[in-house]
Each structure stands twice: as C-alpha cells, then as structure tokens.
Amino acid sequence: xxxxxxxxxxxxLGMTGGLGQGxxxxxxxxxxxxxxxxxxxxxxxxxxxxxxxxxxxxxxRQLKLWKSITALGYGVNEKLAVFAAIPLIxxxxxxxxxxxxxxxLADMKIFARYRLYGKxxxxxxxxxxxxxxxxLPTGKFGxxxxxxxxxxxxxxxxxxxxxxxxxxxxxxxxxxxxxxxxRGDSRSANLALQYRINRPHENVQMNxxxxxxxxxxxxxxxxxxxxxxxxxxxxxxxxxxAPGLQYATKRWIGEAAVKIPVVRDLHGxxxxxxxxxxxxxRFNF
Numbered sequence: 001x002x003x004x005x006x007x008x009x010x011x012x013l014g015m016t017g018g019l020g021q022g023x024x025x026x027x028x029x030x031x032x033x034x035x036x037x038x039x040x041x042x043x044x045x046x047x048x049x050x051x052x053x054x055x056x057x058x059x060x061r062q063l064k065l066w067k068s069i070t071a072l073g074y075g076v077n078e079k080l081a082v083f084a085a086i087p088l089i090x091x092x093x094x095x096x097x098x099x100x101x102x103x104x105l106a107d108m109k110i111f112a113r114y115r116l117y118g119k120x121x122x123x124x125x126x127x128x129x130x131x132x133x134x135x136l137p138t139g140k141f142g143x144x145x146x147x148x149x150x151x152x153x154x155x156x157x158x159x160x161x162x163x164x165x166x167x168x169x170x171x172x173x174x175x176x177x178x179x180x181x182x183r184g185d186s187r188s189a190n191l192a193l194q195y196r197i198n199r200p201h202e203n204v205q206m207n208x209x210x211x212x213x214x215x216x217x218x219x220x221x222x223x224x225x226x227x228x229x230x231x232x233x234x235x236x237x238x239x240x241x242a243p244g245l246q247y248a249t250k251r252w253i254g255e256a257a258v259k260i261p262v263v264r265d266l267h268g269x270x271x272x273x274x275x276x277x278x279x280x281x282r283f284n285f
Contacts, residue, residue: 025165025194025211028257028278029242032167033127033158035115036075042284044071052274059096061271066090067106078115083133085109089144102143108136113156124161131156137178147178165211167192177225184222184235191216194246208249213257215242223267233268244278253282 026032036042048067053060071085090103111133119126132153139145154171169190175183192215216239223235244257259276266272 025160025196025209025213025246025248026253026282027167027169027190027192027194027215028213028244028246028255028280029215029217029259030167030169030190030192031113031131031156033113033115033129033156034125034160035078035118035127036073036081036284038075038077040075040284042071042073042282044073044280044282045069046071046278046280048276048278050274050276052271054272056269060094062092062094063271063274064092080112080114082112083110089139091144102140104140104144106139107145107150108138110134110136111152116155124159126157126159128155128157130154135173141178146175146181146183148176148182150175150183163196165192165194167194180227182225184224186219186221188217188219208247211246211248213242213244213246213255215244215257216240217242217259218263233270236266236270237263238266238273239263240273242278251284253280255280255282 026034046069048065048069050063050065050067052063052065055061066089068088069085070087071083073081073083075081086108087106088104089106091101093100111131113129113131115127115129117126117128130153132151135146135148135150135152137145137147137149141147150173152171152173154169156169157167159166167190169188171188171190173186173188175185192213194211194213197210197212218237218239220237221235224231239262240259241262242257242259244255246253246255255278257278259278261273261275264272
C-alpha cells in the first residue's frame with residue numbers, strides 16, 4: 001500500500017472527536033466553541049485531497065496534494081481544552097515537463113481553547129471561546145514544512161439549537177522565519193451553518209441525526225519575504241464555500257465536504273487554488 005492509499009484508509013477508518021455533550025453538529029473546516037467535559041478525550045482523523053492547475057507563460061502547472069490530519073484533544077476542565085494536530089502529506093507538482101514530489105510529516109500544530117462565555121437555554125446553547133496555538137517546524141524545510149515556528153490565535157462562537165447550528169471564527173497567523181524565508185502573515189474569517197434533516201419522533205429512540213452543512217472562508221495573506229525582500233508572486237485574497245453532509249451521534253461524527261474556491265485574487269504568478277475533497281470522522285470518549 002503506498003502513502004496515498006494509506007492516507008485514504010486512515011480518513012475512512014479513523015475516528016475523531018467533536019461534541020462533549022449530546023447529539024449535535026460541528027464545523028467541518030474549522031474549530032467549534034462547544035465544550036469538552038473535564039477529562040474528556042477526542043480523536044479526529046481527516047483526509048484532504050486537493051487538485052489545482054493553471055497556466056503561466058504558456059506552461060501548465062499542476063498540484064495534487066493528499067493530507068491526512070490526526071488530531072487529539074483533552075478537556076483540562078469545563079473551560080479549558082488543549083489540542084495537537086499531526087499532518088502527513090503527499091504532494092506532486094508539475095510545471096511543463098518538470099515534476100517534483102514530496103511526502104512525509106508536515107508541520108504540527110498545538111493549541112489551547114478557553115471558554116469566555118457560555119449560556120444554556122431550553123433546547124439551545126451558546127459558547128464563545130478564545131484560542132491560541134503554534135505551528136511547529138516538524139516538516140522538512142522547503143519540502144513538507146516552512147522551517148519556522150508560527151503563532152496564531154483568534155475567537156470562535158457557536159450557537160446550537162435542536163434544528164440549527166451556527167459557528168463563526170476569526171483568526172490571525174503571525175509566521176516566523178527560517179533561513180531567510182518568511183511566509184506572509186494571514187487573516188481569515190469562517191462561517192458555518194448546519195441544519196438537521198431528520199426530526200425526532202415521540203416514543204422513538206434516535207441514535208443520531210443527519211445534517212446538511214454549508215461553510216464559508218475568506219483568507220487574506222501578505223506577501224512572503226526572502227532575506228527581507230517581498231516576493232511579488234505570493235499572497236493575496238482567496239474565498240471558499242464548502243457544502244457537505246454530517247451524521248452526528250452522541251459519541252461519533254462522520255462527515256464529508258467539498259471546499260470550492262469562489263475568489264482567487266492572488267498576486268503575480270502565485271498558483272491558483274483548486275477544490276478540496278474532505279472526508280472526516282471523530283470520536284469522543
């Protein structure tokens with residue numbers, strides 16, 4: 001079995017965590033503010049497949065990228081949770097007749113989320129949390145990683161009812177430098193809407209619920225720098241929508257989405273982003 005097939009198997013068979021309480025939906029492409037109980041552990045496995053292509057100077061460029069992300073979370077107490085995400089990637093780049101392939105461990109993420117506000121009512125809950133984390137240079141510089149330690153943080157809000165769930169997130173990433181290279185800092189905003197399709201019936205035990213999901217993201221990235229000089233062919237603004245489906249039970253969630261670029265306002269000859277297929281499962285215990 002090659003790495004690409006292994007990554008797909010991990011995505012289909014892995015289990016990841018989501019909700020600490022009851023049956024409910026959660027975002028597929030970003031974090032949620034819903035709590036983890038004291039001592040609760042979550043495991044999450046997610047696989048991304050991205051294909052992008054464009055033409056520069058009459059030459060075709062193509063990117064195929066597989067990414068498998070294994071994430072672990074732990075509820076320290078009712079307000080604080082800590083997480084780690086370990087990504088493996090397999091990518092192929094082609095430019096005209098030239099090609100390049102890299103695979104292996106990419107840069108790990110560690111972060112913490114702290115609940116700032118929580119309110120519960122009949123059939124609904126609202127949570128606001130702050131999060132902060134680090135990207136650690138565990139990947140090979142110039143191949144599967146940037147070589148730098150990056151700092152990021154932001155706010156996330158969740159409102160969930162018996163039929164609808166809403167999530168929003170804002171995030172800022174301050175990228176470090178390594179060997180004179182520094183990726184541009186970025187700002188992003190995310191929104192998610194989940195609607196429960198199947199309704200509970202009186203005197204009928206429901207094991208789980210099916211949700212339709214629609215998520216959106218906008219990202220602005222500053223230009224990269226090499227030895228303090230800006231790379232004019234980097235940075236810019238991108239925006240995505242991600243329709244999907246999600247099946248949620250008390251202990252696990254299975255989900256799938258397609259992340260589609262709708263704005264591709266990049267500088268110079270930066271590679272235009274393509275669509276990404278996301279398969280994910282979560283388990284909490």
